[in-house]
Amino acid sequence: MKAVWYERKGAPHEVLGVGEMPDPHPGAGQVRVKVVVSGLNPSDTKGRGGWRGRTAMDYARVIPGQDGAGVIDEVGPGVDAKRVGERVWIYEAQQHGSAFGTSAEFAIVPAERAVVLPPGIDFDTGAALGVPALTAHNALFKDGGIQGKTVLVWGAAGAVGQAAVMFARWAGARVIAVVSTPLAAEVAKTSGADVVIDRKCEDVVARVKEVSGGAGVDRVIDVWFGANVEADLAVLKLNGAVASYSVGGPEEFMQFPFSRYMSKGITLHTIYVYGMSREAHWAAVRDTTAALRAGVYRPRIGARFPLARAADAHAAQDDGSVTGKIVIDIGKA
Numbered sequence: 001m002k003a004v005w006y007e008r009k010g011a012p013h014e015v016l017g018v019g020e021m022p023d024p025h026p027g028a029g030q031v032r033v034k035v036v037v038s039g040l041n042p043s044d045t046k047g048r049g050g051w052r053g054r055t056a057m058d059y060a061r062v063i064p065g066q067d068g069a070g071v072i073d074e075v076g077p078g079v080d081a082k083r084v085g086e087r088v089w090i091y092e093a094q095q096h097g098s099a100f101g102t103s104a105e106f107a108i109v110p111a112e113r114a115v116v117l118p119p120g121i122d123f124d125t126g127a128a129l130g131v132p133a134l135t136a137h138n139a140l141f142k143d144g145g146i147q148g149k150t151v152l153v154w155g156a157a158g159a160v161g162q163a164a165v166m167f168a169r170w171a172g173a174r175v176i177a178v179v180s181t182p183l184a185a186e187v188a189k190t191s192g193a194d195v196v197i198d199r200k201c202e203d204v205v206a207r208v209k210e211v212s213g214g215a216g217v218d219r220v221i222d223v224w225f226g227a228n229v230e231a232d233l234a235v236l237k238l239n240g241a242v243a244s245y246s247v248g249g250p251e252e253f254m255q256f257p258f259s260r261y262m263s264k265g266i267t268l269h270t271i272y273v274y275g276m277s278r279e280a281h282w283a284a285v286r287d288t289t290a291a292l293r294a295g296v297y298r299p300r301i302g303a304r305f306p307l308a309r310a311a312d313a314h315a316a317q318d319d320g321s322v323t324g325k326i327v328i329d330i331g332k333a
Helices: 042-049 123-127 130-141 159-170 182-191 204-211 225-235 258-263 278-294 307-319
Strands: 002-005 017-020 030-040 067-075 087-090 106-110 114-116 150-154 174-179 195-198 217-222 236-244 267-270 301-306 325-329
Touching: 002 307, 017 307, 030 087, 030 123, 030 307, 042 307, 067 106, 067 123, 067 130, 087 123, 114 278, 123 325, 130 159, 130 217, 130 236, 130 278, 150 159, 159 174, 159 182, 159 217, 159 278, 174 182, 174 204, 182 195, 195 204, 204 225, 217 225, 225 236, 301 307, 307 325
Parallel strands: 150 174, 150 217, 174 195, 217 236, 236 267, 301 325
Antiparallel strands: 002 017, 030 067, 030 106, 030 325, 067 087, 087 114
């Protein structure tokens, strides 16, 4: 099979190679997916780049890629043979003991991580689920339902942010989206945001208080908690909650106003998709499928690259130049 891999960590054009590897075959409880589209995430490029000094290799060779979509073409012992031919989306392919992800013609995953794509949902959409959908779902519903509540989403046009907007709107919440470019504003609006705030030309706290009639918000979904810790405190209602899946800058320099958060009864959730419980994964998969069937989950594909240009895709993910999900074309169904 054709694949992209690295055998040491570093910059994408220095360490990523493209070539042939033996075709893999599934073991007990596993399926093999013929990958059509692979989805790229920050965790994929951070793993390759040695983020925060983590330069040691866990495996001699790593094929990156947690997310993807394709067709099951082989099953291992214990898996119903009727699954062969299913169109599926994949999550966490290169996790929990596996060195090989979705940046290859074939991916081996536990059967439960190959989720059936509803009719009419294309492979691009399938490849854009995984990390963004599971992260956003866990962040939004950590404290239960959100119907009738007001949710603030920072970075609302990013892959996770857009997912959070779509899920929140689907679940009956009022959504305030914070963005930083005109394109991001348009993405947030079309995703279902009720109010869009451009943080570069508007005072986010003042605007939130204005549009909420001074009440504030029930929940915050944050992609840059280190920079927004004071703003989140200012806009949250008593007993509100903030769920953050990224601190943003260097966390060792972040000052956290614990007493003021405590005095408002604010709950802080840190969201790490790879540490979610099995039950949380299943709940997210269930609701993602429901949102897809309802036609309300439409992730934006921001850029696409052929497999041979995977290094360019990684570079684009690293520099933050793309609005939406980056995908890599692998093959045909």
